[in-house]
């Protein structure tokens with residue numbers, strides 16, 4: 001890539017801190033070209049509430065500028081249908097939130113953008129609007145017609161990927177089949193090699209049950225599902241440890257043996273990562289035909305419009321998107 005990457009940032013739920021983060025981004029120089037997809041009036045109003053300087057430029061796909069950090073922001077304006085009050089959710093704005101995502105995804109798929117970075121959405125209010133939605137990860141998979149993707153969070157020295165994403169706990173066991181787990185590990189392995197430059201990734205795989213099933217006395221999934229997949233993929237040369245008891249896998253000694261942990265479900269892996277790096281971690285979707293990174297936190301409605309929020313996760317997400325965009329091989 002001979003020019004600076006073109007990054008589309010979606011501002012997320014308009015009542016949340018995604019808008020504040022985008023306003024604050026205007027004062028942060030970055031070695032990239034950047035467009036925020038959001039309602040321009042909501043951005044201006046939030047800047048006034050935060051008493052921060054902000055000058056908007058209308059997005060022009062033929063005239064990208066470097067993001068200079070001099071209080072300028074390039075905006076691709078999509079209007080919110082309902083008034084926005086910081087901290088107060090309104091289901092009438094959910095279609096707008098999804099339109100910002102669709103615009104960014106379509107732009108990435110058509111090579112208008114090199115990557116998309118997402119500020120947080122509120123999953124509950126989108127569902128309150130009558131739209132089935134579990135997360136960006138699943139939405140991106142559907143919109144790009146990708147049968148399976150993998151959520152991975154990167155924070156500090158940790159990488160934690162998940163075998164399942166946003167599922168009620170009661171549905172996790174049956175969602176992990178030999179086929180789904182094998183595909184997850186293949187995607188994870190491939191992207192660690194190709195996108196993260198790890199020639200021979202060592203993946204530490206958790207069990208599902210306490211003590212990785214205690215030899216079948218505390219659950220059978222390790223024996224019937226996880227172990228056969230790991231044995232099969234080891235035959236291909238993949239370096240896979242496990243299934244390992246999740247409670248002791250995250251000790252420093254054990255983590256030093258791997259490049260990435262594959263946890264079986266959301267709350268098995270992410271609390272550890274967020275404990276280690278909340279506010280500077282990055283969520284990256286693997287297996288997509290495009291680059292997508294995201295903040296590690298949610299909409300923080302309690303803080304919207306008040307100032308005093310951490311921008312580290314958004315900046316890290318943009319930085320990772322820039323790095324991945326520079327490394328991306330041209331599509332063949």
Ligand SMILES: NC(=O)C1=CN([C@@H]2O[C@H](COP(=O)(O)OP(=O)(O)OC[C@H]3O[C@@H](n4cnc5c(N)ncnc54)[C@H](O)[C@@H]3O)[C@@H](O)[C@H]2O)C=CC1
Pocket residue numbers: 017118119120121122123124136279283294295296297298299300301302303308309310311
């Ligand atoms: N990438 C995304 O779109 C994500 C969206 N969410 C959604 O966000 C909504 C709220 O989720 P919660 O569990 O309440 O998590 P949350 O991350 O919004 O808030 C948890 C705590 O962290 C604080 N916090 C979050 N971000 C912060 C920041 N940048 N600086 C300072 N403090 C910050 C909040 O004030 C709150 O005390 C949910 O609907 C959830 O689904 C959650 C995680 C990621």
Ligand SMILES: NCC(=O)COP(=O)(O)O
Pocket residue numbers: 134135136137138270283294
């Ligand atoms: N805990 C991660 C999270 O909820 C973000 O998910 P997604 O919206 O990026 O799929």
